[in-house]
Amino acid sequence: MYTIGVDLGATYIKMGIVDTRARVYSRRKIETPKSAKKALLIDAIIYNIKDIIKASGKKIHRVGIGVPGPVDSQKGIVHYFPNIKGWKEVPLKAILQKRLGMAVELDNDVNAMTLGEFTFGxxxxxxxxxxxxxxxxxxxxxxxxxxxxxxxxxxxxxxxxxxxxxxxxxxxxxxxxxxxxxxxxxxxxxxxxxxxxxxxxxxxxxxxxxxxxxxxxxxxxxxxxxxxxxxxxxxxxxxxxxxxxxxxxxxxxxxxxxxxxxxxxxxxxxxxxxxxxxxxxxLGPDAGIIGSSLLGVAERSSAKTTVK
Ligand SMILES: [Zn+2]
Missing domain, CATH: 3.30.420.40 (ATPase, nucleotide binding domain)
Known part of the structure; x- marks a missing residue:
């Protein structure tokens, strides 16, 4: 089973296809568009996700995205980004799910990295x-x-x-x-x-x-x-x-x-x-990609093991 992990940073957007053993394929690193327009940044994320999926030929089940700022991960809302202008209460999860046609999990980048190190690092x-x-x-x-x-x-x-x-x-x-x-x-x-x-x-x-x-x-x-x-x-x-x-x-x-x-x-x-x-x-430079790919999944499976 494959997931796409996206590590959205103020400087770079990194993403890759991640399997269930945290192996990363089709890595991609692009500069975060400096434009204040958030639509452009969302377009860049979606274009690259679709392009990776198309190029890999793999069946992708879901996308996890870690972002550089406070979020409501349950509602999938970005409150704001301290280092990227123009984002305020953006329902990023819903936007991505609609345009990608697959399940998306959203959290802040440090929580994503923490999950990655906890599970595989x-x-x-x-x-x-x-x-x-x-x-x-x-x-x-x-x-x-x-x-x-x-x-x-x-x-x-x-x-x-x-x-x-x-x-x-x-x-x-x-x-x-x-x-x-x-x-x-x-x-x-x-x-x-x-x-x-x-x-x-x-x-x-x-x-x-x-x-x-x-x-x-x-x-x-x-x-x-x-x-x-x-x-x-x-x-x-x-x-x-x-x-x-x-x-x-x-x-x-x-x-x-x-x-x-x-x-x-x-x-x-x-x-x-x-x-x-x-x-x-x-996990080095892949920590964000691997961690983001685990959003939702790692938490559900760990919840299962703690309830006995
Ligand atoms: Zn302070």
Whole structure:
């Protein structure tokens, strides 16, 4: 059985045909149309889905789409996209179902990635996990008892907007001292530029740290320590089996993971600290496509296994 997974991002739309063992076929990556007109973006998604299906000759049963912003996944409505203009309360699921003539599942991209890592990636084998994505934004997805936890109005998981100080810099969510305000990649880059000059990139900062540059190591260690402040709270509150770290900045790998795990192990409450494993996401650039293909399906099958 084949599904199409679509990972709609502010920069790229990625999609592919995914089988039941998470193998991805006919990958496609196109630039997200920069036009403010949402009709153009919807047309691009539909054109590419139809084109992939036609070219593959495979029988496709459904489409799952992960999108970069808050949604009501039950009603299939996009509330808005922080980084794509012109979207407000758009019934995207209904629009796609009508024009594609097949079932469509919709959720936000971090929930999709969380489902992917939970089912086929670094979260396999755990019943309770928290996924955190580090990039321009800092997002989170929560699995409790093998199911996505969505919260009262379907917007749970905003780890990036946990305040880590009583006072601090203002955040674009209207709060201040939010985790994202310290470890979002533009803020890491700002700090790196102050030390290494305007030409530095995050990849270069990682390379410098790996070649034992003390100033570069200090920046990544500080990122890990800021992260740990929020995640120690998460570990104590939810007692997860695993914390899965994904997203662009997670490319820094052990530079973040080692000091982060050390902080959590030493500062979280004893039982929670001993139990939790801190791991890097495993699905790489396909995480969004695989995760989106599981929307609806993974939740239904996991619900079946939890009801005994
Ligand atoms: Zn915030």
């Amino acid at each position: 670094a979260g396999r084998g755990s019943d309770n996990l928290v996924c955190i994505t580090l990039g321009t934004g800092v997002g989170g997805g929560i699995i409790i008892g093998k199911r996505l936890y969505r919260g009262g109005s379907m917007t749970a998981g905003e780890i990036g907007h946990i305040p880590i100080n009583e006072f601090g810099p203002k955040c674009n969510c209207a709060g201040y001292a939010c985790l994202e305000r310290y470890v979002g990649n533009k803020y890491i880059l700002e700090r790196a530029k102050n030390v290494f000059g305007a030409g530095i990139t995050l990849e270069r900062l990682s390379a410098l740290a790996r070649s034992r540059d003390k100033k570069a190591i200090a920046i990544w260690t500080d990122v890990a320590e800021k992260l740990s402040v929020a995640l120690i709270g998460v570990v104590n509150l939810l007692n997860p089996d695993k914390i899965v770290i994904g997203g662009g900045v997670s490319g820094a790998g052990s530079l973040i993971l080692t000091p982060l795990a050390k902080q959590i192990k030493s500062r979280a409450m004893k039982d929670q600290a001993r139990h939790v494993k801190i791991v890097l996401a495993a």
